[in-house]
Amino acid sequence: MKTPTLQYMTYLNFIPNTRRYWASFQKSSGLSRMDVLAVPQKREEGWYLSLMAPNTKGPKFAWLDPSRLYCNSQALTDCVQDLLKPFKNETIDLVAGIDAMGFILGSAVAISLGKGFLAIRKAGHLCVQTLTQDYSDYSGRDKLMEVRVDVLKPGLRVLIVDQWIETGGTMKAAIKLVESQGATVVGIAAVAIENSEGGKWLKENYKYSHCISNKLQSQIDSQYLESFKNFSS
Numbered sequence: 557m558k559t560p561t562l563q564y565m566t567y568l569n570f571i572p573n574t575r576r577y578w579a580s581f582q583k584s585s586g587l588s589r590m591d592v593l594a595v596p597q598k599r600e601e602g603w604y605l606s607l608m609a610p611n612t613k614g615p616k617f618a619w620l621d622p623s624r625l626y627c628n629s630q631a632l633t634d635c636v637q638d639l640l641k642p643f644k645n646e647t648i649d650l651v652a653g654i655d656a657m658g659f660i661l662g663s664a665v666a667i668s669l670g671k672g673f674l675a676i677r678k679a680g681h682l683c684v685q686t687l688t689q690d691y692s693d694y695s696g697r698d699k700l701m702e703v704r705v706d707v708l709k710p711g712l713r714v715l716i717v718d719q720w721i722e723t724g725g726t727m728k729a730a731i732k733l734v735e736s737q738g739a740t741v742v743g744i745a746a747v748a749i750e751n752s753e754g755g756k757w758l759k760e761n762y763k764y765s766h767c768i769s770n771k772l773q774s775q776i777d778s779q780y781l782e783s784f785k786n787f788s789s
Contacts, residue, residue, distance in 0.1 A: 604631030710738030724754020
């Protein structure tokens with residue numbers, strides 16, 4: 557499990573509201589041992605975020621696993637509905653999800669909207685003609701992304717979904733693939749968008765939604781959640 561930095565702990569000491577918020581949340585949620593299938597009687601805003609699991613395997617992995625919340629049907633439903641709130645007045649023709657975890661959340665969003673789903677793949681998996689785009693992921697590794705060329709067209713309005721946006725490199729590549737075929741990116745959605753350089757750029761240039769409140773953004777950016785304490789034995 558990632559240990560909070562001295563700078564982060566010092567920061568928390570100057571923001572007592574953060575501690576009070578989580579103490580109140582944990583008490584009201586009734587999820588003191590983080591039962592992944594339990595649903596609190598009173599579902600506070602973003603309650604499902606406390607189901608996300610911390611990294612226990614070291615620095616070559618992402619710092620947390622958001623997909624744990626998908627195991628809880630109410631958590632997944634509430635997450636999807638929260639992501640769609642900013643787009644309730646937007647026309648969306650198609651949902652695109654980014655390989656791989658964006659497939660899960662993106663499919664759930666598409667079903668909720670009653671729209672189709674387009675998979676944006678890591679290169680080399682599709683057996684049809686594709687358009688490719690290079691990018692660097694959150695780990696800094698150079699990769700190649702692809703999308704089929706027989707779906708996107710001018711006038712099509714697309715919502716792009718990924719599980720998490722850390723550096724923004726993956727989402728930028730997906731946007732380029734959609735826009736290069738003339739389709740319009742209505743917006744982007746993810747469980748969280750970190751305030752990295754890339755994350756800020758995306759927020760400034762595209763309509764977006766994520767499930768992180770202003771109270772939690774500092775924890776997301778510090779890459780350590782107070783809720784992780786409930787995973788300690």
